Amino acid sequence: MEGNDRQALNRAQIDGFLEYLRNVRGYSEKTVVSYAHDLRRLDDYLVSHDLGLSEMAFEDAAAFTSDLYEQELSHATINRILSANRTFFHHLRENGVVQTDPFRRVSNAKNTRKIPTVLAPEEVERILSCPTDDYTSLMEVTMFNLFYSTGCRLSEIMGMKVSDMDLKARRILVTGKGNKQRFVFLTSRALAMLDEYLPERERVLKENRIEGEQAVLVNAKGKQLPLSTVHSIFDKYRDRLGLSKKFTPHVFRHSFATHLIDNDSDIRVVQVLLGHESIGTTQIYTHVTGKRLEEVYRKSHPHGRKDK
Numbered sequence: 395m396e397g398n399d400r401q402a403l404n405r406a407q408i409d410g411f412l413e414y415l416r417n418v419r420g421y422s423e424k425t426v427v428s429y430a431h432d433l434r435r436l437d438d439y440l441v442s443h444d445l446g447l448s449e450m451a452f453e454d455a456a457a458f459t460s461d462l463y464e465q466e467l468s469h470a471t472i473n474r475i476l477s478a479n480r481t482f483f484h485h486l487r488e489n490g491v492v493q494t495d496p497f498r499r500v501s502n503a504k505n506t507r508k509i510p511t512v513l514a515p516e517e518v519e520r521i522l523s524c525p526t527d528d529y530t531s532l533m534e535v536t537m538f539n540l541f542y543s544t545g546c547r548l549s550e551i552m553g554m555k556v557s558d559m560d561l562k563a564r565r566i567l568v569t570g571k572g573n574k575q576r577f578v579f580l581t582s583r584a585l586a587m588l589d590e591y592l593p594e595r596e597r598v599l600k601e602n603r604i605e606g607e608q609a610v611l612v613n614a615k616g617k618q619l620p621l622s623t624v625h626s627i628f629d630k631y632r633d634r635l636g637l638s639k640k641f642t643p644h645v646f647r648h649s650f651a652t653h654l655i656d657n658d659s660d661i662r663v664v665q666v667l668l669g670h671e672s673i674g675t676t677q678i679y680t681h682v683t684g685k686r687l688e689e690v691y692r693k694s695h696p697h698g699r700k701d702k
Contacts, residue, residue, distance in 0.1 A: 545650035
């Protein structure tokens with residue numbers, strides 16, 4: 395089945411389900427709109443991965459859920475989206491459209507807030523110093539530098555456009571959650587990587603006869619990177635560097651924020667740089683640094699050390 399046909403069939407099933415909720419189950423229009431909003435996220439995922447509803451497996455549902463966490467959605471929002479998808483797939487099973495519910499084994503988000511994984515500065519240095527001996531490795535290390543320099547979410551990095559870059563001012567205009575825009579800034583190192591990468595990017599686009607591509611990060615064929623490829627790149631470098639910690643785009647974001655606060659940045663400045671709506675979301679990074687302070691105190695204070 396062609397991609398466009400698959401997309402049309404997916405959307406027809408979603409629209410049919412919404413009509414079922416409205417006309418058969420008698421749900422209010424507000425509730426139907428809420429389902430439509432949540433299922434639009436599923437539709438976007440299916441389009442980006444060229445999947446049909448009947449082709450979706452547990453691994454796809456797990457990856458979809460992982461993307462929700464990457465977007466920093468609240469646990470309540472994630473659980474609502476998962477619930478909408480389970481209800482949708484139950485309806486599809488009842489009507490013989492699919493055989494299984496890929497979301498059945500996906501666990502709900504817990505309401506406990508975990509302290510995020512943070513890379514040590516020396517670990518970041520190892521990652522950003524990886525050799526770049528061809529176009530692909532140059533693009534990958536440039537991507538890592540963009541993550542750490544800007545603290546951007548994965549979706550924001552993927553949405554970066556060449557036209558939004560102001561290299562003289564060392565800043566990039568990004569579009570975050572709720573289509574809100576903000577400037578993020580480039581370190582000298584990230585700027586140097588872009589100075590090397592962007593001409594190579596142009597060469598790749600010309601070789602592949604691609605015109606008008608605005609995405610900053612493109613693969614060796616001149617195509618914008620899909621999200622699944624980005625996750626694979628992080629997994630590849632985690633294995634290559636022998637990192638014991640979790641290594642994801644969001645870990646770079648956590649590391650960016652934590653290292654800023656460790657170096658006495660005002661938490662409200664960090665809030666703006668991260669694009670957080672609420673200062674409360676940013677305050678988790680003070681918990682991280684507070685834990686580190688406690689560790690330093692216990693190691694350094696004469697009465698804090700444990701006797702061996």
